[in-house]
Amino acid sequence: MQAELITEPAGTPWERRDELGLLSGWLQTMRQALLEPVKLFSSARLDRGSAQLGFAVLTTSVFSAIGQLLGLLFSGNDQAWTQQLMQYVPADSPFMPYLRSQLDAGRHPHSLLRTLLPLLATPLVSLVFIYLNAAVTHLVALLIGQSKRGFPATFAACAYACAPLALCAVPACGAVIGALWLIVLTGVGMKVTHKITSGGAAASVLMPYVLCCCVGGLASIALASTLAKMLGAQ
Amino acid sequence: MERAGPPSVHALGLAASGAALLCASFVVPLGMFDCPLRAETGIACPTCGCTRAFHWFVRGDFGAALHASPLGTLLALLCLAHAVWTLLRLLGLPYAPRLPKPTRALRYSAGFAILLNWVYVALS
Numbered sequence: 001m002q003a004e005l006i007t008e009p010a011g012t013p014w015e016r017r018d019e020l021g022l023l024s025g026w027l028q029t030m031r032q033a034l035l036e037p038v039k040l041f042s043s044a045r046l047d048r049g050s051a052q053l054g055f056a057v058l059t060t061s062v063f064s065a066i067g068q069l070l071g072l073l074f075s076g077n078d079q080a081w082t083q084q085l086m087q088y089v090p091a092d093s094p095f096m097p098y099l100r101s102q103l104d105a106g107r108h109p110h111s112l113l114r115t116l117l118p119l120l121a122t123p124l125v126s127l128v129f130i131y132l133n134a135a136v137t138h139l140v141a142l143l144i145g146q147s148k149r150g151f152p153a154t155f156a157a158c159a160y161a162c163a164p165l166a167l168c169a170v171p172a173c174g175a176v177i178g179a180l181w182l183i184v185l186t187g188v189g190m191k192v193t194h195k196i197t198s199g200g201a202a203a204s205v206l207m208p209y210v211l212c213c214c215v216g217g218l219a220s221i222a223l224a225s226t227l228a229k230m231l232g233a234q
Numbered sequence: 235m236e237r238a239g240p241p242s243v244h245a246l247g248l249a250a251s252g253a254a255l256l257c258a259s260f261v262v263p264l265g266m267f268d269c270p271l272r273a274e275t276g277i278a279c280p281t282c283g284c285t286r287a288f289h290w291f292v293r294g295d296f297g298a299a300l301h302a303s304p305l306g307t308l309l310a311l312l313c314l315a316h317a318v319w320t321l322l323r324l325l326g327l328p329y330a331p332r333l334p335k336p337t338r339a340l341r342y343s344a345g346f347a348i349l350l351n352w353v354y355v356a357l358s
Contacts, residue, residue, distance in 0.1 A: 049242070049243045049244050050243040053243060053247060124254060127247065127250060127251065127254075128250075128251045128254045128255065130247075131247045131248050131250075131251035132251055132255075135248060135251075142336045142341070143341055143344055143345060144341075145336070145338070145341060151244055152244065155244060211279065211280050211281070
């Protein structure tokens with residue numbers, strides 16, 4: 001009779017932050033997530049959901065808040081861009097009232113509440129985003145039979161995959177690069193935490209985007225064609 | 235139904251997220267907007283109408299919600315049911331619903347239901 005030895009992973013640096021220290025635990029987790037993701041996901045403990053949630057919310061909200069503050073500094077450029085855009089959009093376009101309101105809002109100095117409200121809401125928005133991402137990924141994994149170790153495994157993958165969202169602090173392209181990196185890391189995480197094949201992990205992660213979010217891509221193409229038509233009419 | 239202790243962190247997180255989505259659907263007038271893809275190309279995606287379904291669901295117009303998307307209405311109902319159940323468990327209810335095992339038959343049925351929803355949304 002063979003006895004199967006089941007060893008529980010030691011935990012990621014963030015899950016061992018009591019012994020490593022908060023900053024050191026966070027920095028080591030970030031380094032592993034960005035450079036050695038397989039090592040990070042292999043060491044994640046599925047019973048440390050609250051720690052994983054804390055890491056994801058902290059990383060996402062702090063860097064998004066920095067990005068928002070930098071965005072406020074560059075809001076003058078937004079004004080110029082909106083004014084330029086309004087020259088190309090027809091007066092009867094449904095976008096026009098929105099653009100006017102953006103321009104008007106930018107002309108008046110922001111009240112303290114209007115500035116602080118998005119910053120204060122960032123942790124809640126991050127929490128909703130993290131659970132929505134994990135729930136959709138898990139539902140797809142369930143649907144295609146790739147959920148081998150339950151929701152905590154999917155959540156661990158999605159939570160640590162938020163590490164590249166630190167790039168949200170970089171103005172302009174940071175959020176886009178961070179989001180693409182997040183998708184790749186989620187795939188790696190699903191493969192390791194559920195112990196499934198690369199194809200199964202890729203399908204679990206990419207299927208929602210293929211089914212639903214390709215709408216975004218197609219909508220961008222549609223928007224680009226509309227803009228091209230409008231520019232052609234000038 | 236099975237006996238259960240206090241809700242897990244994930245049950246709480248999912249309940250909070252579901253409640254936040256329902257509240258956002260109430261505050262933001264999402265029903266005003268048509269899907270940009272469908273407006274431009276006429277093609278509906280499998281989740282087309284879900285946003286409008288949430289919008290009508292939180293306003294109590296279940297007919298309009300079902301018309302917009304049966305899948306979206308079901309998701310909104312699940313968000314509400316989970317949030318309410320988790321709140322009751324926080325208040326001391328010692329029971330949790332027993333979730334069915336994801337058997338092959340159940341997975342295929344769910345896939346077929348999503349396909350039917352897509353056909354309905356595309357044709358409506």
